[in-house]
Amino acid sequence: MSTITAPTSGAPSKPRNLVEMNWDPITRIVGSLGIFTKIDFENREVAECYSTSSIFRGYSIFMKGKDPRDAHFITSRICGICGDNHATCANYAQNMAFGIRPPGIAEWIVNLGEAAEYMFDHNIFQDNLVGVDFCELMVKETNPGVWEKAQRKPANGAKLHGFKTISEIMTALNPFTGSFYRETLQMSRMTREMFCLMEGRHVHPSTLYPGGVGTVPTVQLFTDYMVRLMKYVEFMKKVVPLHDDLFDFFYEALPGYEKVGQRRILLGCWGSFQNPDVCDYTYKNMAEWGKAMYVTPGVVVDGKAVTHSLVDINLNIRILLGSSYYDDWGNSETFVKHDPLGNPVDQRHPWNQTTVPRPQKRDFKGNYTWVMSPRWLDKRTGDHLALDTGGGPLARFWSTALAGLVDIGYVKATGHSVKIYLPKTAMLPETEFEWKIPQWSNTIERDRARTYFQAYSAAAALYFAEKAMKELNAGRTKTWTDFKVPDEAIGCGFHEAVRGVLSHHVVIREGKIANYHPYPPTPWNANPRDSYGTPGPYEDAVQNTPIFEENGPDKFKGIDIMRTVRSFDPCLPCGVHMYVGNGKTIKTIHSPLLGNQEQSGHQE
């Protein structure tokens, strides 16, 4: 349900009956995000979408002057579901700035921890938060016709997951009472135990340090992890077919559903899981060790890879002010004029950003959010691309598949797909899944990729565990490399937070933090129209989305919009707003409240 906001006025370019709708807050995400829409019920589509965020904390401000060794402890607190991704990314940046290389077993331990994080986080988000949008209660409320079909539709994977029809799957997803909902919630705990074995605590780890980990590698540590991992591997053999059945059914039951949340293929992935044999954390070799990561970094435009080099990725990041509550920093200090390879670094690069907050009234014609607009400059065209992360997994798979570099026995990138091999488990035989590059970057494919990436993480963890135990058995158990904090240094870390690209940029002067700017995935996905007028990915994906919900404006749930927003796995310690009225139509497309922009997200 939603509320109608102020009546709108202005000269429409073409007459349409639009209803302004607002959901505030959007629940079942992490953080607050506001989405304001105008809906054309006659033509059954979203005409405009705006999102806004409601929190500012100021990390880049209060980190100034602090000890650079504290960066990972502090930045973990940016995010309450993937804080460890921040801590890890901060460690990567510290390692570069301090000039250190952790011992191999430390990297395997971190990889095992981060793999457990993906296994946990995708699992709880997909089946306890997103899944509710596909559950019996919701589908009955929004699309009784779909529920009818679901009761008659046999599930192909019934033998594996045990649900005979699609409707049985939907019932199992009902919050708190559904059997699969309850099983996944429990599974999210077991995966967090795996995480705690490697990184101490969830969600803000205790055992990560620049230079390595404090985790003590023992036979018991890896036994405890492996036993749980194999239970998860068996679970995946049911979960992947279950979601394939559910998502395929939506395409079939609602022809045209592929248009929901569809946008141009503009995907970014910053890579995940270091290969300690190659990664020395030097900037000079970054392009090389980036390509050795077990999820390949890359920028994918219209289905083609533009680059897989972390140096290219780094140099072309631009932070645009957009419509946010900050002062410009064009004339502020330039901290880093050239990168260590001699390439010029732009004033709008995170290394050179100065954050100056200016709180003010929210004005959709002017500034209306605490999030700036990160963009990636495509040197070929000069375009500032509004890359999205596809919620994380879609971009990771797409980039990894195209690069064709990962080949570790359990996982193989083919150039057009990614194959995932899961060995025999207690009750189920060995199984292979293949994620194939889809036709669309849309809501359903973002969600589908999430399930497949759970299997990918489990398969990769099997490899990491083998490598770690090899080190242990060879007696190479040192987990930490000592270091001294230099007086002057710069560093950058690239990682994949669960929901997509993550970078940390640090400048050290006189042994203290002079500048620090983290860029998590949600600012990339949830940002407003930028200085060039380019909309951010959420608005872009929601705008022109067809409406399949059977309810009219009076009982409108906005389910297709909700599924789209949640497909990006929003993580804004902030809120989503969407306004819907009680069915009152407003003949206009220009609103004094909304103006012409949208945005959202938290960044700091």
Added chain:
Amino acid sequence: MPDVVPYGRVTQRPSPVSDIHILWMTSGLSCDGDSVSVTAAMQPSIEDVVMGAIPGLPKVHLHNPVLSYEVGDDFLKYWYQAWEGKLEPFVLVVEGSIPNERIKREGYWAAFGTNPDTGQPITTNEWIDRLAPKALAIVGAGTCATYGGIHAMQGNPTGAMGLADYLGWDWRSKAGLPIVNVPGCPVQPDNFMETLLYLLYQVAGLAPMIPLDDQLRPIWLFGKTVHEGCDRAGYYEQGDFADYYGSPKCIVKLGCWGPVVNCNVPKRGWMAGIGGCPNVGGICIGCTMPGFPDKFMPFMDAPPGSHISAGTVGLYGRAVTALRGITNHTVNKEPKWRHPRAELTTGYRPRSY
């Protein structure tokens, strides 16, 4: 048929309060990490409490934005009902530091929902002002809400503070309860759920007034130090200290503040007895404490006094204990810039507001 009560049911008494609502705000300056953490709890789990798996409790209606089925106005209506006194009784859970909205001319630091009359966001502080007088109890989940935490660090731009700084340390609910603080960054999952369970027992008349210390923490959870529950304390007693991370010995010389920090995590583990901090190689950075983070930074340096205490264990036991007492007192105090006055005293000098 005579109306005979089966023998077993004689022991079962319905709660004098049939229903209770839990309104959970994550819209302080937070990361939602406490909500996420609580989904890991198993003693009890959220499902145990919501589905009525524990005898004697009222029926619990949980309204938490991370887990709610409802969206938008369907979700917010409970907040409005509570404000109007139509959702009785309810417990308010607050997650995230409370920003100081009085240090600037306009705009907001943290908000939750949009005011239908103005089109402007409703600040988190406005909601707390509306709901605090009506709540049966207020619980701070995590160190941000309890004492200010990370976002109340020196040099912060928002003037962030904890609930008790905002409402007053001697605040009492209409039922006579002080603020209940469950600190931790994030909160240890079972610590939070157990505190909530205790309050539900109290509401049901099955437990006496919740025992809290002077920092408003449940005494049974925070009455001991990290060190007292740490399985590496034996190394400490032998004067055998780690000099590199990854060593299984006592890590007090590597930055662990365990001897002066009130927290049960090494004893309880992080979840299911697994994980923790110094017990598994992570230095204690004091994340449950009112003085967190400032009084523990830089985290990786040895705490002052640890050289003395670490080097002289056994010889100067009494002196060390006294020193620790002083330090424990110091880290149990918040820095002085956390206050609700209309001025920013964190050290950050805004040019733009």
